[in-house]
Amino acid sequence: MFKGWQDVDPARHPFDPDTALPGVREVVSSSAGSECSVALGLGERFGRWAYRALGSVDEHRHSGALIRELPAYSDDPEQLARRYTSVLLQWRTWLEDLAAAFASLAPAPDADADEIRKARARAVAPLVTLVVERTDAGELWLPACEDAIAWYLETTGMPAIEAEELADALVDSEFRSWVSPDAEAVGRVRSAIGAHDA
Numbered sequence: 001m002f003k004g005w006q007d008v009d010p011a012r013h014p015f016d017p018d019t020a021l022p023g024v025r026e027v028v029s030s031s032a033g034s035e036c037s038v039a040l041g042l043g044e045r046f047g048r049w050a051y052r053a054l055g056s057v058d059e060h061r062h063s064g065a066l067i068r069e070l071p072a073y074s075d076d077p078e079q080l081a082r083r084y085t086s087v088l089l090q091w092r093t094w095l096e097d098l099a100a101a102f103a104s105l106a107p108a109p110d111a112d113a114d115e116i117r118k119a120r121a122r123a124v125a126p127l128v129t130l131v132v133e134r135t136d137a138g139e140l141w142l143p144a145c146e147d148a149i150a151w152y153l154e155t156t157g158m159p160a161i162e163a164e165e166l167a168d169a170l171v172d173s174e175f176r177s178w179v180s181p182d183a184e185a186v187g188r189v190r191s192a193i194g195a196h197d198a
Contacts, residue, residue, distance in 0.1 A: 004160030005151035008049040010096050015046060020088055025081040038084060046088070053091035054084075056144070064138020064177065066094055094134065098148060101130055102155045113198035116156055121194030123152055125186050137180040146171045149193075157198070166196060 006012060027041035035054050043051030058065035067090045071083045105126060107119035127148045135141035146167045153163035170192055174185045 003048065003052060004164070005154040006160070008052065008095050008151075010049070010092070010099050013047040013049045015049075015092055017089060017092070020046075021081060021085045024085045024088060025078075028077055028081045028084060042084070042088060049095060050088060050091070053087050056091055056094070057087055058140060062136070062138045062178075064135045064141035064144075066134055066144050067091065097130070097134075098151065101127060102152050105152065107156055116198040117194050117196070120153060120156055120196070120198070121190045124149065124190040124193055127152055128181060128186055128189075132180050137178065139177045142171055142175055142177060145175065149189075153193070166193070 023045045024042070027038060027045050031037040031041050039051055039054045042053060053067075056066040057068075057070070059068055059070060061068065067087055070086050071079065073083065074080065105119065105123040107116045111119065128145060131141060131145045131148050135144055146164075149171065150160075150163040150167035153167065154160050158166075170189045174189050175181045
């Protein structure tokens with residue numbers, strides 16, 4: 001299920017990192033043991049933003065996932081809790097990094113439609129760079145890029161579904177797994193977003 005920025009925006013979903021490990025311990029102890037049940041438990045315990053955390057994990061060095069470094073897997077409940085806590089905190093940090101980027105790239109509050117289009121176009125390169133730096137443009141980096149662009153567009157007033165469809169179409173057509181996009185590819189995405197109705 002698609003989740004828009006309002007579902008993961010740190011400003012809408014307060015979180016105290018000190019509550020992470022105790023809360024995750026509760027989730028692990030009450031879950032059925034599967035990652036799906038843990039993901040659901042995280043969402044129920046911490047809010048909708050936490051639900052997607054486990055979907056951003058792949059520990060393979062070149063996976064391109066947002067979260068790749070975790071404590072070693074173990075069946076021990078305490079070690080599992082620490083592992084899932086690491087996932088949760090890394091995911092939250094990523095969302096906070098995105099929120100800071102969105103704020104710095106936001107159009108002025110009184111921007112007209114043309115200024116909003118220009119702001120959206122200007123945001124493409126720094127957002128792509130942010131994702132590439134985090135994922136090393138590995139196999140799975142494209143979904144993270146699609147989310148970053150779609151969520152930014154949503155913060156500028158574009159409806160969430162429209163933003164998702166636009167970002168997905170452009171990223172899928174211009175970018176490739178395992179490849180950091182060149183300036184020309186980024187420029188084409190920038191131009192297409194800048195030409196889209198505000």
